[in-house]
Every structure is written in structure tokens, then in C-alpha cells.
Amino acid sequence: MRRLLPRPAACLAALALPALLAAQRPGAGAAPGGRPQPPFGPAVGPLDPAPGSAASGYLEVPARGDSATRVPVTVIRGTTPGPTLALVAGTHGAEVAPIVALQRLRPMVAPAQLRGTLVLVHVANLPSYLHRTVYRGPWDQKNLNRVYPGRDDGTVSERIAAVITREVIDKCDYLVDMHAGDGNESLRPYTYWSKLGLDARVDSLALEMALAWGHDHIVIDPDRPKDRAASLYVQNTAQVRGKPAITTETGWLGVPDPEMVARNVDGAMRLLRALGMLPGPVEKVRRPVWIDRTQVVASPATGAWEPAVSRSEYVAEGTVLGRVRDLFGNVVAEVSAPFAGVVLYVIGSPAMSVGEPVAFIGRVGTGPR
Numbered sequence: 001m002r003r004l005l006p007r008p009a010a011c012l013a014a015l016a017l018p019a020l021l022a023a024q025r026p027g028a029g030a031a032p033g034g035r036p037q038p039p040f041g042p043a044v045g046p047l048d049p050a051p052g053s054a055a056s057g058y059l060e061v062p063a064r065g066d067s068a069t070r071v072p073v074t075v076i077r078g079t080t081p082g083p084t085l086a087l088v089a090g091t092h093g094a095e096v097a098p099i100v101a102l103q104r105l106r107p108m109v110a111p112a113q114l115r116g117t118l119v120l121v122h123v124a125n126l127p128s129y130l131h132r133t134v135y136r137g138p139w140d141q142k143n144l145n146r147v148y149p150g151r152d153d154g155t156v157s158e159r160i161a162a163v164i165t166r167e168v169i170d171k172c173d174y175l176v177d178m179h180a181g182d183g184n185e186s187l188r189p190y191t192y193w194s195k196l197g198l199d200a201r202v203d204s205l206a207l208e209m210a211l212a213w214g215h216d217h218i219v220i221d222p223d224r225p226k227d228r229a230a231s232l233y234v235q236n237t238a239q240v241r242g243k244p245a246i247t248t249e250t251g252w253l254g255v256p257d258p259e260m261v262a263r264n265v266d267g268a269m270r271l272l273r274a275l276g277m278l279p280g281p282v283e284k285v286r287r288p289v290w291i292d293r294t295q296v297v298a299s300p301a302t303g304a305w306e307p308a309v310s311r312s313e314y315v316a317e318g319t320v321l322g323r324v325r326d327l328f329g330n331v332v333a334e335v336s337a338p339f340a341g342v343v344l345y346v347i348g349s350p351a352m353s354v355g356e357p358v359a360f361i362g363r364v365g366t367g368p369r
């Protein structure tokens with residue numbers, strides 16, 4: 001991989017995030033929306049472990065037109081009242097590094113050490129995971145991360161979204177939607193921070209969460225919907241409800257690469273410390289690479305994609321990102337970078353339809369401050 005810019009170093013923050021959070025968080029025992037919460041955190045579906053214990057089980061998504069499914073969840077309850085953090089993996093079922101990471105994380109978080117409640121959504125989109133689909137669910141061909149807040153009378157993706165909105169998003173104080181490169185995406189790690197503009201407190205805390213998670217590339221995403229009834233994305237659904245949230249991208253090509261699994265676990269532990277939910281030093285990325293413009297580059301043809309660049313590579317405007325061959329092997333199209341920037345992901349497998357992504361390019365900017 002060619003890298004033209006140095007990787008910024010993470011550092012121990014002089015000021016702990018908990019101090020900031022304590023100053024800005026809603027009063028103890030109240031959700032950001034003002035709804036009273038039990039002092040030790042809410043029940044999540046059938047899971048309501050006693051303080052100092054944990055429980056795992058399922059949120060049921062009943063059949064309606066198409067099949068039923070369920071969502072595997074763990075609730076870890078601390079011994080001290082505090083915030084509820086939700087970590088959501090498997091919104092796209094082939095993005096497996098976060099899924100494996102939450103399985104590793106579960107025994108690492110001792111309830112006796114925890115302040116508040118940690119909710120782990122192990123696989124949000126079980127139909128996609130079990131049927132190994134990318135982008136869309138196998139039954140309704142819908143993208144789970146485009147149908148929030150969901151509806152109980154909709155198709156299975158919409159019903160999953162409705163259950164997660166009600167049982168996880170409405171009940172948490174902070175949320176991370178943990179993605180990776182999908183089964184066909186060779187992706188370098190980065191975090192989305194959405195400056196939604198509805199609530200400065202929420203935007204500011206979400207930025208602190210992004211810095212705490214640890215990825216040195218942060219995409220500033222100003223264009224997410226502000227409509228509570230059509231929030232589309234998991235992260236967005238939390239933010240329009242007053243809960244600071246980020247989306248992380250950690251992993252590639254549908255495999256649980258050990259380094260990517262470890263970075264997901266590390267990000268979760270860093271955030272738990274930053275929120276004051278676990279003891280230990282607070283680390284923040286000191287000099288992130290801010291990405292202030294992005295573009296999904298689409299394929300002009302159907303056939304076989306042949307990438308010419310690698311994830312994390314910096315490209316000039318006009319650099320050839322790859323070529324599309326027809327199904328007989330003839331080159332029918334060449335795709336170039338629309339502007340100079342970093343390859344956040346490039347498609348790494350051949351199957352390609354016209355209009356589908358071939359790469360995601362990000363321009364390096366100056367950041368929000």
C-alpha cells in the first residue's frame with residue numbers, strides 16, 4: 001500500500017471524556033429524551049439482569065408476510081448506576097469482524113467493574129448473516145441501514161429496524177453502529193461523525209466518541225437526514241432522538257481478520273473508559289485525518305471488476321481505480337478517481353453490476369475545529 005500522508009499518533013488525553021460527559025449528560029436516571037429510566041438501566045426485550053450480572057437472549061421479530069427472525073443480544077449490568085451504551089454489530093451480515101469482536105468482548109467486561117449498562121447487539125441482521133448476503137437482506141432485498149426507524153407492519157428488514165429502534169436505540173444513551181467492509185469491500189478503518197445540527201450537545205459528544213474509538217481517519221458526514229420518521233440509518237436514528245452516536249468501519253472482505261477484530265474490541269474498551277463506564281486511562285486520537293468530502297464511485301458497466309488501487313492508498317484526480325471487463329474478458333470501461341484523496345474502500349471481488357460501487361474516495365480536509 002502506498003501512503004503519502006503520515007499516520008497520526010494517538011495519545012493519552014490530558015482531559016478525560018467523563019468530565020465532559022458528566023457536565024453535558026442529562027440528569028442521572030433520565031434518558032436523553034427525558035423519559036425516566038430505572039436507576040440501573042432499562043430492560044432490553046426479555047433481558048433485565050440484576051445489578052452486577054449479565055444476560056444473553058433474543059429480541060423476537062415476529063413473522064408478517066415474510067419469515068420471523070430474531071436478534072441476539074447481551075445486556076451487562078454494572079454495580080453502579082450510569083449510562084447505557086449500545087454496541088450494534090451485523091447491520092450488514094457479511095461484516096463479520098465486529099460480530100466476532102462482540103463475542104470476544106462479552107466475557108471481557110466484568111459486571112463488577114462496570115458503571116451503567118452495556119448492550120451488545122451481536123448480529124442485528126441475522127437473515128443477512130446466515131445467508132451470507134452483502135448490502136441487502138435475502139428475503140426482502142432491502143438494506144437494513146436504509147429503513148430506520150422501521151415499521152412493525154413492514155418487511156423483515158423494516159421489522160428488525162422497528163424492534164432495534166424500540167428496544168435498543170430508545171433505551172440507550174450512547175450508540176455505536178459497528179460496520180466493516182462488506183463481503184466485497186476492501187476497506188481501511190475509519191469512523192463516521194455526523195454533525196447533524198439538531199443539538200450541539202449531541203454533535204459534540206458524538207465527536208468525542210469518534211476520537212475515543214481510535215480510528216485516525218474520521219469522515220465528516222453533514223448530509224444525514226434530520227427527519228425522525230425517516231432517519232434511515234442506525235446512527236442517525238439515535239442522533240435524531242438525542243443520543244450521541246457514531247458509525248465505525250473496521251474490517252474487510254467478509255473475513256474476521258485478527259487485527260480488525262482486535263481493533264473493534266480495542267475501540268469498544270477505549271469508549272467504555274472514555275464514558276467513565278470502565279476504569280482506566282482515557283485515550284483519544286490527537287491528530288485525526290479529517291475527510292470532508294466523499295464519493296462512492298459507481299461502475300459504468302456490468303461484468304468483472306479488476307481493481308488497480310488498494311485500500312488506504314492515496315490517489316490523484318484521474319488515477320485509474322480499476323477496469324471493468326465484460327463476461328468474456330474484454331475491457332469495456334475504465335474508472336478514474338473523481339478527485340484527489342484516500343481510497344476508503346475499493347471493491348475486491350469481480351462480480352459487478354452497472355451502477356454499483358467500485359470504490360469510495362475521501363478528500364482530506366481541515367477538520368471541524
Ligand SMILES: [Zn+2]
Binds near residue numbers: 091092095179180
Ligand atoms: Zn455496513
